[in-house]
Amino acid sequence: MSTNVLYAREPSLPVADFRRVLVESGLGAIRAVDDAARLQSILDGSNFIVTARRDRPGGELIGVARGMNDGAWACYVADLAVAKVAQGLGVGKGLLDEARRQLGPRVSLILVSVPDAVGFYERAGMTPLPHCFWYKRTA
Numbered sequence: 687m688s689t690n691v692l693y694a695r696e697p698s699l700p701v702a703d704f705r706r707v708l709v710e711s712g713l714g715a716i717r718a719v720d721d722a723a724r725l726q727s728i729l730d731g732s733n734f735i736v737t738a739r740r741d742r743p744g745g746e747l748i749g750v751a752r753g754m755n756d757g758a759w760a761c762y763v764a765d766l767a768v769a770k771v772a773q774g775l776g777v778g779k780g781l782l783d784e785a786r787r788q789l790g791p792r793v794s795l796i797l798v799s800v801p802d803a804v805g806f807y808e809r810a811g812m813t814p815l816p817h818c819f820w821y822k823r824t825a
């Protein structure tokens with residue numbers, strides 16, 4: 687599968703594609719996939735979107751990494767999702783690798799894992815941060 691996957695920056699990812707991959711990955715259960723305006727705002731506010739598509743530009747979207755990158759210090763990845771049909775084939779790791787390649791050595795990639803994905807990030811060699819804090823959204 688990995689040899690047939692095309693990774694690319696897609697700053698104008700269509701919201702329908704984004705929604706579909708969230709749903710097809712399972713992440714849609716904990717994302718605002720039924721609020722089209724909010725989902726569009728999420729994309730509009732994300733300046734770092736890396737996609738995985740089958741075979742060619744414009745091919746079937748099978749994965750996405752979405753974040754906010756200041757370009758010089760930190761990129762916060764808020765979504766990483768691979769469609770279930772393509773999970774376990776290296777696409778998630780491929781998205782992380784491509785994101786790191788695009789960010790370069792000066793920018794940290796930071797994210798909050800869902801409990802089920804902790805092993806994936808450990809396997810990918812990411813360092814867990816024991817001192818993370820957040821104010822959780824309330825709406």
Ligand SMILES: CC(C)(COP(=O)(O)OP(=O)(O)OC[C@H]1O[C@@H](n2cnc3c(N)ncnc32)[C@H](O)[C@@H]1OP(=O)(O)O)[C@@H](O)C(=O)NCCC(=O)NCCS
Nearest residue numbers: 711767768773774775776777778779799800802805806809
């Ligand atoms: C988590 C997710 C992004 C991983 O993507 P993926 O394409 O399935 O993972 P990969 O095939 O690239 O896996 C790379 C390695 O991690 C391992 N791995 C994958 N998912 C794992 C998990 N949940 N727990 C432990 N290890 C995992 C794989 O076995 C593989 O190991 P290997 O190098 O020994 O072969 C994907 O399963 C997904 O979208 N899940 C649902 C949404 C989600 O939880 N997203 C993360 C939000 S924080």
